[in-house]
Amino acid sequence: MAHGTGEHQTVGGLLAAFNVHLSKAQLAELSVLLFVFTYAMILLEKFFHRTIAALIGASLVLVIGVITPEKAWEAIDQNTIFLLFGMMNIVTVMGKSGFFHLVAAKAVKLTKGSPARVLWIFSLLTALFSAFLDNVTTVLFMAPVMINIAEKLKLNPIPYLIAIVLASNTGGTATLIGDPPNIIIGSIAGKTFNDFLIEVAPYATLAFLIGLVVMHFMMAKGGFLKSKATSEELQEILSGKVDESLLDRRLMKKSVTVFLITIVLFIVGHNLGLEPGVIALFMATILALISGLSPAWILEKVEWTTLIFFMGLFMVVGALEVNGVFEEAAQWLIKEIGTDIHRGILIVGFTSALISGFVDNIPFTMSMAYVLKGMEAQMGSVMDPLWWSLSLGACLGGNLTIIGASANIVTADIAERNGYKIDFFRFMKYGTPVAVITVVVAILLFYVEHAVFGGI
Template sequence: MHETAATHSLLTALGLHLGAAQITGLALLLFLLTYLLILLEKYVHRTVAALLGACAVMLLGLLTPAQAWGAIDFNTLFLLFGMMNIVNVLSHSGFFDLVARRALTLTRGEPVRVLWIFSLLTATFSAFLDNVTTVLFMAPVVVTVASRLGLKPLPYLVAVILASNTGGTATLVGDPPNIIIGSVAGKGFGDFLLNVAPYAILVTFIAVGLMHLMMRRNGSLQAHFSRDQLQAALHDPTPLHTDPLLMKKALWVFAVTLLLFMVGHPIGLEAGLIALTTSTFLLLIARLDPAELFERVEWTTLLFFMGLFVVVGALEHAGVFTQVAQALTQAVGDDMGKGIVLVGLSSALVSGFVDNIPFTISMASVLKELQGTLGSRMDPLWWALSLGACLGGNLTLIGASANIVVSDIARREGHPMSFTDFMKYGFPVATLTTLTAVGLYAFVYSLRG
């Protein structure tokens, strides 16, 4: 634990001199209050909540501004910022509009095809572009397609959310929890492809299959429209505006970025630095106005991460994670299979109800402490955390960022999504996929062991 007494300037000015136990308690209190404000996003925006927590940490002297700055994981922020810029250029080129138009044609107006094609398309994009960015452009398209075909958009929007979270589980860049784990644990793109992707791909098909069964049972896969209406829906006369040269440049840079993700980690290149560099190069050759592109960056998400890193940094500075890691070590012992199940299922349960990003930031810090004791032997716990946190995000409407983003889009489009509307589909899908992925991973690990 670091020396903290000198940092308590405000508390000292108020005549308060706290001992180590009191400092730990204060750090925990601020963390829980920040969590509570995040859960009350209906009243306080989650980014404001995280920044308030970070300000309180510095004002009360738990961290100095310099220490707070050092607590921020810039590899994570660079990775998010870089991928956002690449996606923004792709969007500007008309790439996503083109893909959506082609996907609509492939559905042939059949509700079952709409469900499967758009779900699998969402899962695929989510694995390589990050799921929050994917649902931002996919959700409005699904609303338009469903409405044109005389379908209720809500179940299809839920399917997009579930697919984005299962598909995003597969790679380092697919879901924010994986970005955090990769940075904290020092894991590369290939590590996730090898250890997590097979289970994520399997449960993606399970998730869409279960959605198919539930939607067929409640009549959501039945459409009522005439042949003329179907033809009008499938042949959109609206001209498609694309920039083929810009699209080609963006796709080449995107491909190079993925290649560098795979080969960069072994030679010491962090994913965040790669994404920042390649996206900056794309801005150079795209010849677009950077100010216009930067306006489309999700700054609220980046600031949300910054605030949370500071709040969690106060817990680490106070030695909380060391104590939790010791307790986890005693609970797991030498039985790593038990640890996989314990970390995986508990991560899914907690992530489903408190948002998987702040949970993963704090849990990753615990496992980092544990890594100091167990070394590479505890690697399976990182993958259990990834599977649990990402798949558990499907439990409730507040379980993951993608859920909240689609909910906002649905409300804006005139199809409000309630907590129970989502949970009716999300809870069974999350339960089945998490039990399957974590259980299968523990089984495979036991065979290898």
């Protein structure tokens, strides 16, 4: 077991076995080193699957002893795991009912077969859904539909899938319930749904539109907005009827009803004291009970590699948190800010975006939020803009890399299951430019509003 020994401390594992006592600063450095090692393996996905990379990282922090098994288990965000697991089950049953085939057929007619319309309509829908659901639920729902449509129109689904992921992260930035960092900020800072609509939504909306224009330009340049289907094939697709053999309408009614009830519970759940993960787990169980499908079959369809990847990564990031790395980062930010709120907007916003692009933004936002809460006790409401800067940076920064947000990894795994590989650098080709441009525009405009036009 871990115990402090003066300035030095032993956590467990090999450090304890060999009676090695490290200071908290040394443990923090070792945690960072192991995180960088894990991250390097994730980058080298040609040689290591990202789930194996995360498991190796998690195993090392435990075996070496920079975090105890108890603390590692606590570091796993159960709400995220329950949410992923529950929604994966619900979406699996919806898929079995033929719901996504039906939606794809209707959507193709709406787009009239135009790849540009597919990009814009589905990005807009995804951003809208993400503002009122969580990002993960949205992409679990939208990704299968997008793959179906792209295949019907003979388009490469990969850039379209990345486009809806980027839209889900920017759309989720707009509201209190759209992204986990906002939920954390709302809870710790005592901010309401309307506060986010007034202070964050305008910048998130602008970021989404700019990001979509950038994505459109990159896809057009890559030749992905040209239809591959012939006019005859297109006419057949647009006029074709849905294959009824693919549909189980009774199961569809059950699964869609459960899905809609789940959405409503997500929206009102905060007032009921229910976490989204608990709601998803409960409703998935209800659907499994009434669907008539084999539980074994449903569970086989769960993206276990995704769940285990997140569990491993949470443990590696947990070592950073337990050993004070986030606390140090937050304290450095506060030292740099001093009492200059305008400078603080830039530092908090850009630092949050950078960190959130490479580590899970939930523990960082949690650490930063408590530091800002302490700062608020001394300075009062004058530092309110720092909360909104944290929100914009932590949420929009998730588009930087494939591991910057849960939705990114989930979509990549759905794509892989359908035979399409979205690797780390393929995602960055689109995600990084969109993230950089949207973060810079949103944070700078927010800064200008307050520093130049006296928003505070």
